[in-house]
Amino acid sequence: MALTVLRSTGQGSWEKRILKSLNSMCTELSIPLARKRPVGEQKELLNKWNEMGTDEPDLSLFRPVYAPKDFLEVLINLRNPNYENGDSLSFRTHLGLIQVPLKVKDIPELKEFFVELGLTTGQLGIDDSTQVPPELFENEHVRIGQKVLAEQDSAAAQQYVRQGSPTALRAELWALILNISSQPEDILYYEQLKTNVIQHDLLVDSLIYKDVKLTASNDDYYFVFEDYLYQVLLCFSRDTSVLGHFAYSSASPPKSYIRGKLGLEEYAVFYPPNGVIPFHGFSMYVAPLCFLYHEPSKLYQIFREMYVRFFFRLHSISSHPSGIVSLCLLFETLLQTYLPQLFYHLREIGAQPLRISFKWMVRAFSGYLATDQLLLLWDRILGYNTLEILAGKILAAAVFAFRAVNLMEVTSLAAAEAVLADLSTLKVMPLLQIFLFATVT
Numbered sequence: 001m002a003l004t005v006l007r008s009t010g011q012g013s014w015e016k017r018i019l020k021s022l023n024s025m026c027t028e029l030s031i032p033l034a035r036k037r038p039v040g041e042q043k044e045l046l047n048k049w050n051e052m053g054t055d056e057p058d059l060s061l062f063r064p065v066y067a068p069k070d071f072l073e074v075l076i077n078l079r080n081p082n083y084e085n086g087d088s089l090s091f092r093t094h095l096g097l098i099q100v101p102l103k104v105k106d107i108p109e110l111k112e113f114f115v116e117l118g119l120t121t122g123q124l125g126i127d128d129s130t131q132v133p134p135e136l137f138e139n140e141h142v143r144i145g146q147k148v149l150a151e152q153d154s155a156a157a158q159q160y161v162r163q164g165s166p167t168a169l170r171a172e173l174w175a176l177i178l179n180i181s182s183q184p185e186d187i188l189y190y191e192q193l194k195t196n197v198i199q200h201d202l203l204v205d206s207l208i209y210k211d212v213k214l215t216a217s218n219d220d221y222y223f224v225f226e227d228y229l230y231q232v233l234l235c236f237s238r239d240t241s242v243l244g245h246f247a248y249s250s251a252s253p254p255k256s257y258i259r260g261k262l263g264l265e266e267y268a269v270f271y272p273p274n275g276v277i278p279f280h281g282f283s284m285y286v287a288p289l290c291f292l293y294h295e296p297s298k299l300y301q302i303f304r305e306m307y308v309r310f311f312f313r314l315h316s317i318s319s320h321p322s323g324i325v326s327l328c329l330l331f332e333t334l335l336q337t338y339l340p341q342l343f344y345h346l347r348e349i350g351a352q353p354l355r356i357s358f359k360w361m362v363r364a365f366s367g368y369l370a371t372d373q374l375l376l377l378w379d380r381i382l383g384y385n386t387l388e389i390l391a392g393k394i395l396a397a398a399v400f401a402f403r404a405v406n407l408m409e410v411t412s413l414a415a416a417e418a419v420l421a422d423l424s425t426l427k428v429m430p431l432l433q434i435f436l437f438a439t440v441t
Contacts, residue, residue: 010074010075010078010317011250011251011252011316011317011318012252014071014074014317015251015252015254017066017074018065018066018254018277019254019277021065021066022065022203022254022277025062025063025065025203026203028061029061029062031203031206032203033202033203033256033271034200034201034202034203034271035200035201036199036200036201037198037199037200037201041201042198042199045197045198046198049194049198049231050227050231051227052226052227052230052231053217053226053227053230055209057206057209059206059209059210059213062206062207062210063210064207064210064211064214064279064280065207065277065278065279066279066280067279067280067281068279068280068281068358068359068362068363069358069359071279071315071324071362072097072354072355072358074317075097075098075317075324075325075328076097076098076099078098078099078100078317078325079099079100080100080101094329094332094333094336095336095343095344095347096328096329096332096333096335096336096352096353096354097328097332097352097354097355098325098328098329098332098354100319100325100329102319102325102326102329104321104326104329104330104333105330105388106333106337107334107337107338107436110394110436111436111437113384114384114394114436116162116163116383117162117380117429117432117433117436117437118433118437119433119437119438121163122137122141122163123163123164123429123433124138124141124163124164124165124166124376124379124429125164125373125376125427125428125429125430126427126429126430126433138166141163141164141166142166142168142169144160145160145165145166145169145173146169148160148173148176149169149172149173149176152176153176154176154177154179157173157176157177158177158382158383158385159383160173160383161173161174161177161379161380161382161383162379162380162383162384163383164376164379164380164429165375165376165379167372167375170292170375170379171292171293174292174302174382175298175302177382177383178302178305178306178309178382179305180298180301180302180305182295182297182298182301186297186301187297189297190235190296190297190300190301191297193235193236193238193239193300194231194235196235196238197234197235197238200238202237202238202272204237204272204277204278205234205237207277207278208230208233208234208237208278208282208283209230211278211279211280211281211282211283212226212229212230212233212283214280215280215281215283215284215287215367216229216283216284216287216367219287219367221287221370221371222284222287222288222290222367225287225290228286228290228296228299229283229286229287229290231296231300232286232296232299232300232303233278233282233283233286235300236274236276236300236303236304236307237272237273237274237276237278238272238273238274239273239274239304240270240273240274241304242274242275242276242304242307242308243270243273243274243275244308245307245308245312246275249312249313249316249318250316250317250318250320250323251312251316251317252275253270253274253275253276254270254271254275254277255269255270255271256269256270256271276307276312279315281359281362281363281367284363284366284367285303285306285307285311285363285364285366286299286303287366287367288366288371288374288375288378289302289303289306291371291375292375309385310322310364310381310387311364313387314327314361314362314363314364314387315362321386321388322386322387322388324361324362326388327361327387327388328354328358328361330388330394331353331354331357331361331396331397332353332354334394334397335353335397335400338397338401339397339400339401339404341408342400342401342404342407342408345407345408346407346410346416349410349411349412349413349416350412350413351410351412351413351415351416351417353400355413356413356416356417356420357396357399357400357420360395360396360399360423361396364377364378364381364387365377365395365423368423368424369423369424369426369428370424370425370426373426373427373428374428376428376429377395377428394432394435394436395428395431395432397435398431398432398434398435398436399420399423399426399431400420401431401434401435402426402431402434403419403420406419407419407420
């Protein structure tokens with residue numbers, strides 16, 4: 001399916017809806033999209049920059065512009081007008097919610113692509129490697145990792161983390177893969193973004209604040225990082241360099257107009273300045289990184305690079321293999337192909353699997369897995385340079401396979417959600433290996 005079709009039928013109208021929601025909030029609350037802060041307010045914010053979490057503004061009237069479930073409804077309604085008349089008969093047997101026929105990999109292709117995840121290869125995150133005692137593999141793996149870092153070889157680091165990264169080396173390895181080195185100019189750039197936050201108040205600041213309060217602040221792993229999250233996300237919203245990713249994204253940055261100049265292009269400005277309107281759960285893209293990076297400008301750079309390489313694909317409509325539409329379609333195809341009884345059972349009781357797993361995928365499993373497991377998962381995203389692998393499709397299908405016996409007994413969507421409510425005890429790598437390499441194909 002051509003990207004242009006998805007773009008025109010899906011992403012464009014979705015963007016209009018988001019912008020309308022933002023503008024109506026402005027009107028209802030009589031709050032401008034942006035305003036310059038008075039000097040007194042600037043000083044106050046500067047003084048409490050490192051403890052913004054102690055602030056308790058009344059955000060009861062603010063609501064997230066959208067949540068993952070709203071986005072899922074949009075994806076479910078996507079159609080390819082060129083396809084309605086009948087090509088691709090095989091797709092007609094697809095009984096999932098996604099009705100856009102994109103090419104997705106089957107298990108033999110996935111095995112070939114993710115060959116390093118095979119049962120005979122040593123992996124961090126698996127306690128009982130068949131070939132080598134775990135402690136021997138770990139010691140050797142750490143030694144190789146130190147060598148990769150000493151040589152500052154980004155490609156070697158990417159290959160290396162496919163088998164998982166040792167905890168002590170992960171922060172440096174990820175920075176090397178993402179080509180992040182904290183130069184004085186990077187720190188200066190971050191300080192300029194901070195100055196912009198101090199000087200100007202944006203409506204999206206309240207959305208960011210509310211999102212952190214609703215998500216990370218209530219999370220047993222991440223609540224301690226609340227102040228870091230405000231700093232990074234407020235600076236991110238002002239960062240116009242983020243606009244560069246729209247050159248290879250199907251999305252377009254939203255525009256606003258200077259008051260009284262509506263519709264006049266020369267008075268149009270991108271809003272927010274980075275072109276990204278945060279949604280419910282957005283702060284969870286940053287939260288896990290706080291375990292690795294404690295210096296704000298470094299944390300900021302790593303997050304920004306992760307966003308423009310990977311995370312933006314999880315909330316924009318495109319036909320890219322790492323895009324959320326492809327992730328959803330492969331998840332459904334894997335389940336329907338390899339766990340047909342479970343798939344049909346859940347479908348019959350009104351518990352389409354995608355309705356349960358979608359929120360995991362949109363957040364790349366952040367906030368659902370235990371942090372050590374999530375970081376092992378994100379190692380592989382960086383190692384394979386794709387979300388295709390793990391952030392959605394395969395891991396989500398593997399979770400369903402793992403809980404299949406219980407799921408076969410449920411009789412409602414609520415009961416199915418209850419079976420899958422707590423993923424915090426799951427071990428990522430064994431699940432992936434079993435599903436990919438021990439499934440009969």
